[in-house]
Amino acid sequence: MTLRGWRLAFKMQRLELLLFVAAAVLVTIASLLIAWGASEARASFDACYEAAGTDAKCGTSPSLNDFSMWGGFARISAFITPFALGLILGIPVVAREVEGRTAPIAWTLSRSRSRWLIQRVIPLVVVVIVLAVAVGIGSEFVTRTNPFADLASNPGFADYTARGWMLPVRALAALLLGIAVGAMVPRQLPALLLSGAVTLALFVGLSIGIDTWMTAEAKPIPLVETRFGPIADGPRIFDIAYREDATGKLISENDFYTRYEDVFAPDGEMPEGFTQVAIGIPGTEYAVWAVRESAILGVLALASGGLAIAVVRRRRP
């Protein structure tokens, strides 16, 4: 891939690229600023709380609520970015060539359509990954500095659809899917609508599938009381209404209170040997599940890329 090839690939899609580079830079910088501000505010709040022993008069400006809300916007932007990046950059690769009637020139100048497609796609893959990584890093900071959680050391599954390495992987899958749909439906607007629907269906299906898989492998996780509730280390929780006895046997909260209804008596005490647990995947296993989802998306991306090549090789220009 020559420098000339990179320059031409960027020039052919400069409008979308400029838009996305600007958007990604904006989202990343905004995320980093929100994370920095939230971190400062939280530190100030914690110092005040420590000294006063209460949160009275420990408000910050902007408030922790403000940072939480802005962080939410940053996470939504980060969640949307990979799909928007992938589809809007991917669809025109073939669809615009056919729609704009430039394909006959390109496909006769290049002796191999597969090579033509790969040369067109490589620069986009690099751009998509770099931008999604930048946004992913920004949103990772936002999650780790969530003012209402202690996720700095291990965010686990917190916001896992909108941060970190899942973003470039999703963006890559969306890009190749967009290219494949654009090759099959060589009109940009219909291709965008169709690929949007296909992407939505695929990712909702994937999300349901991963949840089902996780549910099957869920295990009891002891709940630890923190200032922000009985959750620690960002586990993926499916059910919190369980207790575990000393032998490791699980009993639902309903059964527990039916069996030990004395606890509701005025002087009733909780029976010993029971631990309140949630059923879920511990946050420490986040990387394993992220790799699994990445592998599935990788297969989807490869299949989409293969489909795009097969379609381009056979289609009329």
Next chain:
Amino acid sequence: MSDEQPVLETHDLAKRYGRRTWALTGIDLAIPQGGITALVGPNAAGKSTLIKTWVGFERPTRGSVTVGGIDPWKDRSGVLGLVGYVPQAPALYDGLSVEDHLDLAVHLRPDFDRVYARTRLDLLGIPAEQGAKSLSGGQQAQVALALALGTRARILLLDEPLASLDPLARREFLHVLTDAVRSDGATALLSSHIVTDVEQACDRLVVLGVGRILLHDGVASSLASHWIATDGADAVGAATIGSFGGPGGERLTLLRGTPASPATVDLRQATLEEVVLGYLASARPVIGLAAA
């Protein structure tokens, strides 16, 4: 490849779109090496389809096509190495300049002769830095032709590049084409429905009508062997090809051969346009001059 060996061939070529629409119906054609062949016919005659099968854009429903002995559907890469192609109403990349198009050609085909293409454009005064979008239709066609010529391909396939050009732009285009073909010894196939333009530039003529070949001959020999008889006149020794309406509403009949006594009836040598019209009329019951 010897000079006599055809560089473009079809055998019983048929192409169907959908279930019922036949664009080509059993075409046997052999275009020899060298010179410019005009592929003439009305709209929907199958000219573009025929050219696209040679480029490997369309797969024959029946029969075979070869370019330099290579089947484009089996070895598209091999064929594209031999062919330079100018598509119908050539479209360039809106966001790229003329220079960028030459860069793109070098990027896609490393052996593209950039200097040759650039020189051709310079001679026409087309500025390299100008955006393709702001070029006139004629200039865009010239850029597309330069891209095809820069491949230094032995065979040039031009799919109605003149259709949307004004007369001056058409003249310039044909001048560049004939100059390049003569100097490089290439073979060009130029499809068009503007007969007067191709008459000046082409050596051979193929008339295509309703999906089949109606005439394949040299331009000079076509002119020499065809006659026009007015108002249904007939002549001994010549075959009647077809009748069509003249510009004044008179009935013109195209004859082929050598009439025994041209003086006895109102006979004159046919123009190339009349030759084409006569053959197209032979494939359709009635045809007027406007069809040309």
